[in-house]
Amino acid sequence: MHVPVLLPETIAALAPRAGGRYIDGTLGGGGHAEAILEKSGPDGALLGIDRDEAAVARCRERLSRFGSRFEAVHADFASMADVAAERGFSGVDGILLDLGVSSFQLDEADRGFSFRADGPLDMRMDRSRGETAAEWIAARADDPAGIARVLREYGEEPAAARIARAIAREQTQAPIESTARLAAVVEKAVGGRRGAARHPATRTFQAIRIAVNDELGQVSRAVEAALGLLAEGGVLAVITFHSLEDRIVKRAFAAHEGRDVSLQQGGSEWRGDLPAVERVLRRPVAPSEAETASNPRARSARLRAVRRIPAPAGVAAGASPRISPFPSPTCLSPRRTA
Ligand SMILES: C[S@@+](CC[C@H](N)C(=O)[O-])C[C@H]1O[C@@H](n2cnc3c(N)ncnc32)[C@H](O)[C@@H]1O
Structure with missing residues (x-):
């Protein structure tokens, strides 16, 4: 049994709606995916991905009642752009990455993830x-x-x-x-x-x-791929479990927010990466004491979420106009960006 972490908080950030299109890049036990499918009924669709074949098989069974609204694919989430393109799954309303390993993986000695039970030293998710x-x-x-x-x-x-x-x-x-x-x-x-x-x-x-598992490389690539798949108004929510992956997500989000020199501060030039995003959550959300008490594995979880917004005026969609992450104020003079 894998208990989904920060479930109400994640669903509140993604705000699934009827007819919406969602991607869960980390199906695991299917807990988050099930909640998204329920909230997006009667006709929302969810494309689920996991690099662990056992998780894919488990979710196909658990979520079979959603019929053609749900598809599960064995792949890594860094390749989600290809997985989605092959299925014509674009203009996505919400994407979830709940990183790390599942309880199924940790608890099965023959997967080799845990020192608590003896097993072959494997540790591959795929x-x-x-x-x-x-x-x-x-x-x-x-x-x-x-x-x-x-x-x-x-x-x-x-x-x-x-x-x-x-x-x-x-x-x-x-x-x-x-x-x-x-x-x-x-x-x-x-x-x-x-x-x-x-x-x-x-x-x-x-x-x-x-x-x-090249976990950090996977996360960097997946965040960029996910932001590119979102429709305007679509939300990317990421749950991290240690500081290294949280730092990658935080920095990637900040780069797309263009926070370093912002238009709001009177600048006339977008300095962020595209696609442009704004924060859905002002700060990363941690589990409550009650959640940690009932599910100690949630202890280090942090949820971050951003929403895709239209490209700032004067910046062509698809362009990548960032010049420097830390520009000096003199760089704020009006300038056309391609
Ligand atoms: C914490 S669990 C997800 C739990 C799930 N949200 C639930 O409610 O049951 C993480 C899952 O992500 C998968 N995973 C981790 N890294 C991945 C990657 N790079 N690509 C695809 N799946 C990955 C793992 O195999 C594992 O099943």
Whole structure:
């Protein structure tokens, strides 16, 4: 069972309407998708995407009662523009990305995402392609500095160098192929648990999972693709679970808002990226204490949402007129942009 996080807040931001067209890029257990389909009845349509075939199969079954209003596609969300184009699904009213992994993935030991149960060290969301976590480690056994960089950047792991050296050393003795072995290697490298609230391998598992699935690259590409698919007035809502992906979303939204030098401040030139957007939520929304108490996995969730707005006057739709993200005030003189 996967409990959808920030469900009422997400539905309020997307405001699904009858006849609307929606994309859920992260179907998972189908909880958000179901709510969107219910709210957009009787004739709203939802195109669902997940890179995990098991999630696609689960949602086809769970949401079968919506008939032709719902279609589920096995793909990654970075390729949503192609997925939508192939189906003539354009002028979209709302797009949701609920990032990270689902409870199904975390709870199934054979997916290899969790150190809580022993299983093969896989960690791929899409099991039909790409390197497993075990293969990822094996390919880097002679590069502890490279492993350390990933643990530091993606896991914000303070003991990255020590853990990376231990992983490389143990890998050369016998391949690390199970979640329990990787957890034990990390635990030994940092000197046991010492009463810590979090398992010492938490950050290492997160970092390797992000690398194996190219999670950050996927998010950057998906945000741009999603904004391009939205109709004017359409909303992109993104739920992030750690600071790295939240930063990517925040920066991408800010670039499209043209906030650095705004027309509102008396400037005469749009400095944002196109498509232009405005914020639906002034600040990122976090779960309430009640939600976190009933669903601890919601703890780090943050919801951001923007609405596509018409291209500013003088800027041709489709143009990308941004000159500098931090222009000086002297750059504010009137100037035609192509
Ligand atoms: C947090 S769950 C989504 C839960 C869903 N909103 C629900 O209500 O059940 C995230 C899902 O997104 C999928 N996912 C993560 N990254 C993806 C990507 N780049 N492309 C497509 N699906 C992705 C995962 O496989 C997982 O099923």
